[in-house]
Amino acid sequence: MNLIPNTVCRRCHREYPSIRGRCPYCGTKKPREVKRSLPESDSAVRGTQAARQAAESLNWQMLIGGILLVCVVAAVIAIVSVNMSKRVSETESAARAEEQIAQIAAETTAVPAPTPTPTPSPTPKPTITSITISLPYGQTVDADKGEGFAEYAGSQVQLTAQTYPLTEEEPEITWTTSDASCAIVDDTGLVTVTGGYGTSCRITASVGAVSASCMVWGK
Numbered sequence: 001m002n003l004i005p006n007t008v009c010r011r012c013h014r015e016y017p018s019i020r021g022r023c024p025y026c027g028t029k030k031p032r033e034v035k036r037s038l039p040e041s042d043s044a045v046r047g048t049q050a051a052r053q054a055a056e057s058l059n060w061q062m063l064i065g066g067i068l069l070v071c072v073v074a075a076v077i078a079i080v081s082v083n084m085s086k087r088v089s090e091t092e093s094a095a096r097a098e099e100q101i102a103q104i105a106a107e108t109t110a111v112p113a114p115t116p117t118p119t120p121s122p123t124p125k126p127t128i129t130s131i132t133i134s135l136p137y138g139q140t141v142d143a144d145k146g147e148g149f150a151e152y153a154g155s156q157v158q159l160t161a162q163t164y165p166l167t168e169e170e171p172e173i174t175w176t177t178s179d180a181s182c183a184i185v186d187d188t189g190l191v192t193v194t195g196g197y198g199t200s201c202r203i204t205a206s207v208g209a210v211s212a213s214c215m216v217w218g219k
Contacts, residue, residue: 128171130164131212133205141214143202148215151193159189159214161205171207178202183216193218 006015007030009023022029132140136158141147149157161173175185179201185191191203195218202213 126165126167128163128165128207128210131173131205131207131210132162132164133203133212133214134160134162135214143204143213143215146215148203148217150217150219152219153193153196155193157191157193159185159191159203159205161189161212163207163210174206176204176206178204182218191216 004017004019007018008015009026009028010031011028012023012026014023014025016024018030020030133142134140135149141149151157159175161175163171163173173189175187175189177183177185177191179199180194182195182199182201183191183193183203185203189205193216195201197219199218201216203216204211204213206212
């Protein structure tokens, strides 16, 4: 049985396979096959009752198809929303469970905070009540009692002052003179005699409102 049908040459009337474009015996070109059109039905003719019914049927089919499509889309959206809600609820439940576990673990392993050591109050500095002035060889002098020293102009004498009560930090002592033409004094208590015979002055050491003095006479 031949799978390819034969055709008859219109010139030599011999058969040959229809797949060929020309007759292999005489070379005559195979005629083109004429496609027959099927007769149109009444529904294909515009303006007929069948055509109108077919159009209405098509419209109803499209409407029903659209409704079915909308229903399918709504069902899919509802299913997706439900699944997402379930996932969110499961995630929140898992997060709360983890928080509770972490809180229990923290309470179990928590170390009590150490009691803070109270800060000691600073020891108040003692108030200076008195000052004494001493000469280089240790003798204390008091100008109120007329005590001091006499030196020639240009001589220097180192005075020292001691405050009471005694403190760990030596308080800052201020030295002053009552008459610079007789004697001057620096910040360390070093006195330089500037006047001659007949001059006198007071050298004072003070800390705040407490002070002591020493007399100086020029020779």
